[in-house]
Amino acid sequence: MNVPLLDLNAQLKTIENEIKAAVNEVIDSTRYIMGPKVVELEEKIAEYVGARYATGVSSGTDALLISLMALDIGPGDIVITTPFSFFSTAGVIARLNATPAFVDIDPDTYNISPDALRRWFETEKEKRANVKAIIPVHLYGQCVDMDPILEIADRFNIPVVEDAAQAIGARYLSKTGEKKAGSMGTLGCFSFFPSKNLGGMGDGGMVVTNDAGLDEKLKKLRNHGAKPKYYHAIVGGNFRLDAIQAAILLVKLPHLDKWHSMRQKNALYYDENLNVRNIKKPVIVYKREYHIYNQYVISVPDRRDKLRDFLTENKIGSEVYYPVSFHEQECFRYLGYKAGAFPCSEHAAAHVIALPIYPELTNEMQDYVIKKIGEFRECK
Numbered sequence: 001m002n003v004p005l006l007d008l009n010a011q012l013k014t015i016e017n018e019i020k021a022a023v024n025e026v027i028d029s030t031r032y033i034m035g036p037k038v039v040e041l042e043e044k045i046a047e048y049v050g051a052r053y054a055t056g057v058s059s060g061t062d063a064l065l066i067s068l069m070a071l072d073i074g075p076g077d078i079v080i081t082t083p084f085s086f087f088s089t090a091g092v093i094a095r096l097n098a099t100p101a102f103v104d105i106d107p108d109t110y111n112i113s114p115d116a117l118r119r120w121f122e123t124e125k126e127k128r129a130n131v132k133a134i135i136p137v138h139l140y141g142q143c144v145d146m147d148p149i150l151e152i153a154d155r156f157n158i159p160v161v162e163d164a165a166q167a168i169g170a171r172y173l174s175k176t177g178e179k180k181a182g183s184m185g186t187l188g189c190f191s192f193f194p195s196k197n198l199g200g201m202g203d204g205g206m207v208v209t210n211d212a213g214l215d216e217k218l219k220k221l222r223n224h225g226a227k228p229k230y231y232h233a234i235v236g237g238n239f240r241l242d243a244i245q246a247a248i249l250l251v252k253l254p255h256l257d258k259w260h261s262m263r264q265k266n267a268l269y270y271d272e273n274l275n276v277r278n279i280k281k282p283v284i285v286y287k288r289e290y291h292i293y294n295q296y297v298i299s300v301p302d303r304r305d306k307l308r309d310f311l312t313e314n315k316i317g318s319e320v321y322y323p324v325s326f327h328e329q330e331c332f333r334y335l336g337y338k339a340g341a342f343p344c345s346e347h348a349a350a351h352v353i354a355l356p357i358y359p360e361l362t363n364e365m366q367d368y369v370i371k372k373i374g375e376f377r378e379c380k
Contacts, residue, residue, distance in 0.1 A: 003356050003365045005317030006195055010360035011259075015251055019201075022247040029243075034223075037246040042206070044253055045190070049168070050183040051208035053215035056241030057222050060165040060191020061088035063205035064135070065095060066239050067161045067187040070217045073098045073132050080120065081135035081163075082112040083326040084345040089137055089163050090326045098132070100335065102327055104342040106145075108283040110297070110352070112136045113344070114148035121152060133159050138167035138181045140321070140354075141197070141263075141294035142285065146184045147174050153185075160185030165205075166294040168198050169260055173286060182208050192249055197263070197294055198256050204245040262359035263293040269366050270296060270355070276374045295321060296357035300377075304351050310376045316369055319354045 012019065026037060038056045046054035057063050073079060075097040081089055083102040093100040101124075103116040121128060134153055136144040144162075153160045164170070164182035168190050172179050182188025192204035209215050217234075220227050225236035268288065271281055280299040284291055300307055304320070311318045325345040327337035339346070355369055 001365065001368045002315040003317060003361075003369055005319055005354070005356050006358050007360060008194060008199075010358070015255065018251045019248055022251050023244055026243050026247045032243050034240055035243045037243045037250065038241050041241075041246040041250050041253075044250065045206050046208055048180075048253065048256075049188065049190075049208050050180050051188065052210045053212065054206055054208045055215060055218040055222060056246060057205045057207060057239045058241060059203040060189060060193060060205040061092065062222075062237075062239045063165075063189035063191065063207045064088055064161065064163060065092040066218055066221050066237075067189055067207055068092055068096055068098070068133060069221050069236070070187070070214050071133055071159050071161070076130060077132040078127055078130045079133045079135060080117065080131060082137050082139075082345070083342045084110060084322060084348055085137040085139060085163065085326075086165070086322065087326075087329075088165075089135060090332070093135075094331070099130075100326065100332065101127070101131070102337070102342060102345075104344045105348065107344045107347070109142055109144075109285055110139050110348055111142065111144040112149070114145050114152070117149065117152055121156065128156060131156065131158055133161050135161045135163055136185075137163040137165075138170055140282070140297050141167050141170055141292040142282075143167060143170050143172035143181050143290065145285070146172055146179070150184065159187070162188040164188050165191035165193075166196065167292060168196070169256060170292045171286070171290040173290075183210075186211065187214065192245065197259060197292055198249060198252055200245040200248050202242065202245055204241050204249065206241075259359045260292045261289075263296075263357055264288055264291065266357050266359070266361050266366065267291070267293045267296055269363055270357075270370070273366070274298070274370050274373065276370070276377050279373070279377070293357050295319075295354040297321065297352050297354045299348070299351045300353060301351070303376075304353055307373070307376050308353055311369075311372060314372050316372060317356055320352065321354055323349055325349050 042054040077098040162185040167181035170181040190206040192200040221236035222239035225234035
């Protein structure tokens with residue numbers, strides 16, 4: 001049996017005619033840059049997320065970058081985030097010549113720890129004034145515990161930029177009611193990379209906000225800071241979302257909640273049947289339906305990389321998200337962190353592995369995955 005980590009073709013078969021018609025409509029319109037499809041997607045994503053405004057951009061990375069640019073982040077500024085995420089979360093901070101500061105993750109959710117963030121502000125008093133943003137990451141499809149994060153940010157008047165690249169549609173029960181990932185901070189960033197629950201056929205991203213001034217600035221920044229055309233009050237970049245990607249995403253968006261439900265069903269099947277010794281399955285800290293399972297990540301006590309090799313030999317796809325924490329990356333050595341600085345992050349980097357969880361996965365395929373993991377764990 002062959003069980004890929006992700007099968008985009010299985011999804012495409014269900015909506016292929018709609019996708020091709022939407023792409024052909026853009027081709028026939030000759031409106032390839034920006035245009036009505038991008039505006040329509042912005043409006044629908046804002047509505048879906050629960051934000052007032054949305055700005056389509058060229059990728060999830062650029063969503064983060066343009067958000068920090070809109071907040072005027074630059075040299076001398078500190079941006080606090082997790083050491084355990086996809087590289088762009090920290091990379092965009094360094095690109096603006098600001099300084100990344102890391103706080104450890106929660107060992108169960110792999111999201112940034114509110115307690116660790118609180119301790120940072122208690123122990124780094126001399127640096128507080130230089131903190132210009134906090135970036136919590138809703139990793140693997142489950143929301144960060146946002147209430148305490150926002151309380152800390154409010155106390156010190158610091159903007160919060162939610163990295164919701166893996167969490168569109170994930171929910172959180174806050175003190176003010178149920179919220180969706182990306183709608184709780186100053187800005188929320190999404191990725192439409194093909195492997196995401198809402199994925200395009202190329203790169204794409206979105207920034208949402210409830211701040212009209214920031215929204216206007218974002219729309220200038222994504223087009224070289226121009227408004228009107230050829231008149232530049234600020235320096236931006238080319239961060240525009242392609243109209244073809246917007247058209248594809250408009251076809252997919254109405255299916256998103258159904259795909260979330262299918263992933264949740266598959267996660268439940270793993271939870272009930274993956275009973276292999278010493279395997280730590282994903283911890284649900286809210287409700288199951290709040291977790292969108294962009295990834296189903298288990299933690300194994302030892303031989304993680306050998307397990308991955310074994311799965312590959314048996315035609316089962318897997319991935320390690322992520323094998324090296326930011327503070328141990330070569331490009332961030334200048335920050336001065338040492339091994340052991342963030343033990344929860346380092347433990348996760350050494351032990352986690354993602355299993356297939358895509359919507360079209362069958363129980364038969366999952367049984368095969370479970371069987372092979374069991375076989376490996378029983379062999380010493």
